[in-house]
Structure formats: structure tokens, C-alpha cells
Amino acid sequence: MRLSTNSIYSMSMRSILNQQSKVADVGQQLATGKKIVTPADDPRAAAQALVVSQASAVNDQFTASRSAARNSLSAEEAELNQVTSALQAATPLLVQAGNGTLSDADRNSIATQLEGVYAQLLGSANAQDGNGRYLFSGFDGDTQPFVEEAGGVIYKGDQGRQELQVDASRFMAVNDTGTAVFASVTDSAQYVGTADAGNAGTGVFTSLNVANASAPDHGDNFEVRFTENGGQTTYTVSNATTGDTVVAEQPFVEGEAIALGESMQVSLKGVPADGDNFVFARGRAEDNNVLDTIAGVIDGLRQGTETPARDAALKNTLNSAHRKLSNSLDNVLTVRASLGSRMNELDTLDTVGENRSLNYETTRSQLEDLDYVSAISEYSLAQVALQFSQQTFTDIQKLSMFDIV
Amino acid sequence: MSNLFGIGLSGLGAAQTGLSTTSNNISNVNTAGYSRQTTSLSTTLAGSGQGGVRVTGVERQYQQYLTSQLNDAKSSSSALDTHLGQISQINNLLGDSEAGLAPLMQQFFAGLQTLAASPADPAARESMLGDANNMSAQFRAFSEYLGDMQESVASQMGGAVDQINNYAAQIANLNTQIVQTEAKTGQTPNNLLDQRDSLVSAMGELVDVKVSVQDGNSYQVTVAGQPMVDANGAKSLKLVNSSDDPTRKAVAFETGGGRLRELSEDSIRGGTLGGLLAFSSDSLEPAQQRLDQLAHTLAARVNEVHQSGKDLKGNDGQAFFGVASPASYGDADNLGTATLNAQFVDGESADVRASDYEIAYRGDSNQYEVTRLSDGDKQVFDGGDMPLTFGGMTVDVDGAPQDGDSFRLKPLARAAASFEVEIKNTSLIAAGQADGGTGDNRNALALAGLQSESSVDGDTSFNSSYARLVSDIGNKTRSLQVNSSAQERLTSELETAQQSVSGVNLDEERVNLLYYQQMYQANARVIETAASLFDSLLGIRA
Secondary structure, three states: OOOOHHHHHHHHHHHHHHHHHHHHHHHHHHHHOEOOOOHHHOHHHHHHHHHHHHHHHHHHHHHHHHHHHHHHHHHHHHHHHHHHHHHHHHHHHHHHHOOOOOOHHHHHHHHHHHHHHHHHHHHHHOOEOOOOOEOOOOOOOOOOOEEEEOOEEEEOOOOOOOEEEEEOOEEEEOOOOHHHHHOOOOOOOOOEEEEOOOOOOOOEEEEEEEOOOOOOOOOOOEEEEEEEEOOEEEEEEEEOOOOOEEEEEEEOOOOOOEEEOOOEEEEEEOOOOOOOEEEEEOOOHHHHOHHHHHHHHHHHHHHOOOOHHHHHHHHHHHHHHHHHHHHHHHHHHHHHHHHHHHHHHHHHHHHHHHHHHHHHHHHHHHHHEOOHHHHHHHHHHHHHHHHHHHHHHHHHHHOOHHHHO | OOHHHHHHHHHHHHHHHHHHHHHHHHHOOOOOOOOOEEEEEEEOOOOOOOOOEEEEEEEEOOOHHHHHHHHHHHHHHHHHHHHHHHHHHHHHHHHOOOOOHHHHHHHHHHHHHHHHHOOOOHHHHHHHHHHHHHHHHHHHHHHHHHHHHHHHHHHHHHHHHHHHHHHHHHHHHHHHHHHHHHHHHOOOOHHHHHHHHHHHHHHHOOOOEEEEEEHHHEEEEEEOOEEEEEOOEEOEEEEEEOOOOOOOEEEEEEEEOOEEEEOOHHHOOOHHHHHHHHHHHHHHHHHHHHHHHHHHHHHHHHHHHHHOOEOOOOOEOOOOEOOOOOEEEEOOOOOOOOEEEEEEOOOOHHHOOOOOEEEEEEOOOOEEEEEEOOOOOEEEEEOOOOOEEEOOEEEEEEOOOOOOOEEEEEOOOOOOOOOOEOOOOHHHOOOEOOOOOOOOOHHHHHHHHHHHOOOEOOOEOHHHHHHHHHHHHHHHHHHHHHHHHHHHHHHHHHHHHHHHHHOOOHHHHHHHHHHHHHHHHHHHHHHHHHHHHHHHHHHHHO
16 A cells, blocks of 8 residues: 555554553553552452452451450459459458357457448449449449449449440440449349348248259249247248248248248248248349448448347348348359450451451452562563664664665 | 647646646645645647647545545544543542542541440540541542533533634635635645645544535535535534533534524534533533432431431430432423422432433323433323422422423432531530430441441442442443544554545655656757757758
């Protein structure tokens, strides 16, 4: 075909420009280290990279949430560790207080020691985090959860449990309410016997034992009521849960076992007065506040043992408190076990999260990052091609008839 | 014998013309639009008794069909290049993954998770509000960038229209000159023809033109089916606001007497103007609508969840983000007085599509026909059953429409541009769900959960919706790059073909130069021979 001089020049020029832009493109990839400089370079990979980057960012968020969760749980665990020690310190004091040879002064001294334990427990129950928010008041972190009022310690917080999203489908509670820690018992709590505050006799309950744990009435509350009629003391046992009378009026024999339905039995020392009554119950709210329990003991110790009835009341208080404290300790340990397993779960999730993070990074790199080896060889190739285009141009433009004739 | 002088002289003249034509070719080797010329010779008329050569003309080497093909190819190439040049600006903007919307949306949701960890902490609240402000500012900036491009496209279209009018006037002027010159001299004015073809080619780079040659060698130039130039002169184009959507620009043809006929976008495909129109309607508007849809859905969903929560003081949550109402326009040719009043329906943001709607009223059946412009989906509503409910909106018609009236509804017209955080005070962030309890983080968790919710179109998360925008622009840019370079190759091949007919080859001209030089010398020798013959005769007599 006939070629015009302009065509010859512009063809050479076009080829040089094309090669130049190829060199520049690969050069830009090498400079940025990315094979996708703009979305047009690989639209599918560019969109995929965005999706991966979000997945990775979300994964990082969960890591941050886990760290926040771990902080909260650790703060709670530290407090509950204190609470455990305090409860463990209180138990021997109760045993000691039950010793019949103690003087009033001795009992006062124990009361003083228990007051120390009480203060420590109250302090822990009202513990605050670094931001001044109460640990055990539910959602209501601005409100002091436990306040001493006439008649005992009242819980002022709410029952909110703050959850954090620690993984894609895992919302983890990062607090426990004051109620759950200080005023609850576990499902397997022991029976607690309570002598009525108005009891006038010297009856002291002992040996509150399980007769048959699988009996259908196990877990029901029982009430034992004494009647004195012409020097004859009798008792009646009723199931307070169902309202049935389980043992109709029976003569009372000191130290002999009284059947509380089919599941429990108890025996009493001393002589109950007419109208005295005892309640044997499990998991009642009023039994569960550990602060009230200790306050009750201190109160009893301070009141002294001038009369046999007082003495019996103190013994009953101590018996009740022993069981209650043991129940509370079990409860706190259960909460701590749950904390521990939540913290373990966080560790597991961290490991999973790190693996995931690595996977995302690998995927992102495969999508976006440049393969330097192939890019450099492409770069060299493009450079050689450019040099040849330039060489060809110089050669062609030398060929002119005007130079010859 | 005396005619030997005449023959030699005619040869000298022809050689001179040949030399001059060749020189003209050489001097115009770099002149754009120049068609090489050749000298055509023939013997003097038979039967005149004279011998010798005669210049029958200086012919312009030109093939109408090659030039037309080249013009068409250049026009397409120019349209693709223009579109590519514009969309590349968006493509490059999206290329910077650190500066895009995605990291700021991620930051916003990370801020919500942090808020969930310490819902009463003023620092967490402040930082979450900061994240929200950053994100909304980036939405506005992105929207503004696209808005600026729209303005720039409109002004480039205006420039192109002015130039087209200018070229049309010049072509009309040359038409007249060419016809007159031919009539006067009987010669074809080659340079004027070259000039006129150059103008047609330049005009073709602005808009696709069709050329036909009328009697008397004058060009009739048609643009989008409208006669821009004919033997009687030139008409002009004008950039106007589209009658069915005043926010858009349209090209209108001035039919005379100041009357305008709006040209459909489909009729203009080539040249800068076609490229700008294609960019505007195929790339820019869909990108704007996607972005607006993302902004709207994000705002609406966050507001819904936020309003179901309680703030730090236990009050009901307020709207977190501002949400713009849909915009609507009546067609400029409407006869009735009706206007539309469209509102979004709370809780139906998943139905809001990235599209405008055309609503046409049929008076005979009292029906409204609603067309979703993105995919042509049609719905018909009974006029007695107000409001019209579609696409997550309710639309009331105020005033009386007349048969044939139509309206343009732009639901998302200002969503990203007006994407603002309405909550100014950190205590108004509704992190909780119940009264009191400043540690209540349930609503913060619910808000954070929106990140993985398929909210946009009811089936796409916010991030994936943005990813779709990115891949959409990436795909379009990529395919334009491929098409543009293919078209460029085609154009250069056609250019080579056209140049093979019309272009100057210097080697060829060098040969021609030698050829005519030798012809001149040979003819001079003929005259010399004739003279010596005369001398011989005169010598006999003496």
C-alpha cells in the first residue's frame, strides 16, 4: 500500500507513545507496590478488596470489644476475689462465736472483727471502675448499688447486664448485678433454718439434714410451729410452699428428729415455748443478702446472752448465718467460675480472630499487592520494546530520497 | 516544422505546472487536511493539426467514502475518549482506598462498638459523634466532587455546542465560496475543498455528523437527524434545561424563528458532545444515584434504630442524620396545575431504589403510570386511590393534572449532599433502650449491628453497596479503555488508508520533481532543436 510520509511518522510516533505508556503503567505499579492502582485495573478484585477490608475492620472491632470485655471482667474478678477472701475469713469467726464458753467481751471482739468483714464486703459491693462507675449496679452505673437503710442493706441498682459483641454472633455479658453476686443463691443451695425473731423458748435447731434428695418435696419450704398445752409441747410441720400440713400435731421430744416432709429432717435442743416457730427454706430472697446475714450476726453478738432465750436466739442466728454464708460463698464462686469461663472464651476468640485477621490480610494481599518478579520482568520487556520503537523511528527517518539524489 | 516550437513550449508549460504541483505537495507535507494534488496531462485536441501536451487539470487526490469513514471513526473515538477522560477522574478518586468512603464507614461502626463498651463515657460518645461527622463530611465531599463534575460537563457541553455552531457557519460560508469560485473560474478550488473537509472533520470530533453532497458541490451536514448546514446556510444548536427534568442539560436544535426542538440523548452518540452525554447519563448519574441511595439508606436505618432508643437522660432518641425529601418536577409542557408531593415512608428504606421515576397522567382513565427509569419497570395506579405508594415513598398529587402531563420524581436528589449529623450534643446519643441506666448499651449494639444488615435495596450491606459503586465505575472505565484503544486502532488504520490516497509521500515527490525536471530539460532541447533546424534553413538561403 502507498504510505504517506505523515503516516510513516505517525505510526512510529504512536508505537513509541504506546510503549512509553506501558513503561509508565508498570512503573506506577512498581512504585505503589500494588497491582490495582485504580478500580479499572481489576474491578472485581477492587470490590473484593473492599469487602475483605470491611471484614478485617469488623474483626478488629471485635478484638477491641474483647479487650474492653476483658477489662470489665478482670475488674469484677478482682473484686470477687476480695469478696471470697472476706467470706472465707467470716466462716471461722462464726464457728468461734458459737463457742459456749465465750464471755461478752469475747463476743464483742468477734463482732468487731465481723464488722471489719462487713465493711470490706460493702466496699467491694460498691466498688467503682476507673471512670467512677459502680461495677455491681447493672446498667445504672451512676447509682451506688448497696445503701444501708433502717432494716438492712437495700439494692438500688437495676438488673441490666451490659453485653458486648465480642464476635460475629457472640454477645457476652460483661457485668453481673449486685443482686446476682451478693443476694442470690445457686440452684443447689442448702436449706437454711431460721428461728422466728419472736421466739421466747430455748429451742435451738441442729442437724438440719437431707433425708431424701430425690423426694418430690425437696426444695419446698417447711415451717415447724410449737404449741404448749398443759406442760405438753407439741409441734406441727407444714409445707409452706404447698400450704399442706405434713406432720400433724406431735409431741416434741428434745433431740429427736423431726421430719420435714419426705426430704429433710431436723432436730431441736432446748424447749421451745408456745407459739415458737422455725422456718426451713431454700433460696428465699430475704435469706440471701450476705451483708444482711453478717449484720444480723453482729447484732446478735452485741445483744449478749443474759437469758437462756437470748442464748438460744444467738445460737439459732449463728446456725442460720453459717448456712447462709456457705450458700453465699458457693454463689460467689459460681459467679467467678462463669467469669473465668467467659475470660477463657475471650482467649479462644482472640486466637480465632488472629487467624482470621491473617487470612484477611493474605486475601487482601493476593487481591491488591504486586507480584514484583513478574512486574519487574514486564517492566524490562516494556523498556526493551520502547528502545526498539525509538531505534526503528531513527532508522526509518534516515531513509529519504532527498538524501540520495 | 514551426509547430515544433509550439510542442516544445507546451511541454515546458506542462513541466512547469508539474513542478509547481509537486512543490506545492512538498511544502504542504505537514499541513493537516491537505490532499495531495497531481497534474493530469493529455495531448492537445486531435484534429487541430497541432501536436503537444495540455494540462487538463490539477487534481485533488480524494476519496469521499474513505474520508467519511475516517470522520465517523474519529467521532466515535472522540466520544469514547471524552467519556473515558471523565470517568477516569472518578476512577482515580476511588483508587485511593485509604481516602474513600469505606474506611470512614468502618470507623463509624467501630465507634458504635466502642460506645457499646462504655455507653456512659463522654469520651466514647464524643468520638462516636466525631466518627459520624467525618463519615457524613466524606459523603458530602464525594457528592460535591460528582456535582462539580456535572457542572463541568454542562460547561464543556456548552463549549462544544458553541464550537459546533461556529464550524457549521464556516462550512456554510465555504459552501458559498466554493460554488461561486467554480462558477467564476471553471476550476475546482482544491484548497477550499480541503478547508471544508477539515472543518467537517473537526466538527465530527465534537458531534457525529452526516455529510451528503448536493448539486453544485455544496455540502449538506446533518447532526442528530437535523439539517445543520445546507446550500441555504447554517442553523444552530443550543444547550437548554431539559423540559422533563430541569436539573439536566439537553441539546436543542433551533429550527428557525427562535423555535427550539429538544434532541433526544440517543440521537447524539459521537464526538465530544456524545461522549459527555454518555458519561453524564451512563456513568455520572448512576454513580450519584448509588451514592445518594447509600447515604439515604444509611441515614434512614440509623435514624430508625436511634429513634427507638433512649438517650443519656432517658428521653426518646431523635433523628441522628438529616434525611432530604424527594424532589419532583413537572414537565415544562404540562397543561395542568398539578405538582407532586413525595415523602419517604418510615421503615421502608430497603425499597428505595437508586433511580429516578417518570410519572405520566392519563386523563381518560384517571390513571398514573409510574416508570422506574433505571430499568423501565412500570406500575399503573388508579387516580382515585391516593397517595401513590411505590419505591418506599408516598406521592400525593396537589392540584389538577391534565391528560398527558408528566412529572419527574428524583427521590434521592440531595441525599448525599445534605447528609448531615443532626445530633449536636453527646448526651442525645441514644445508646440505651430502657429508661435510666446510663450503662444500657443495647441500642448502641443494635446500631453497630446495622453494619452487617442487608439494608440497601433490601439485599446489600452498606459496604457492599459502596463496593458495587466502585466495581461499577471500575468496570465501565475498563471497558471504555478497551473500546477506546480498539477504536483508536481502527481510526489509525482508516487514517493510513485515507492518507494512502490523499497523503503526500516525499520520496514520491522527489521522483516527480526529477521527472518534471527532466521533462522540462527535454522540451527545452526540442525548442533548441527546432531553432537549429530553422538556422539550417536560413543557412541554405544565404
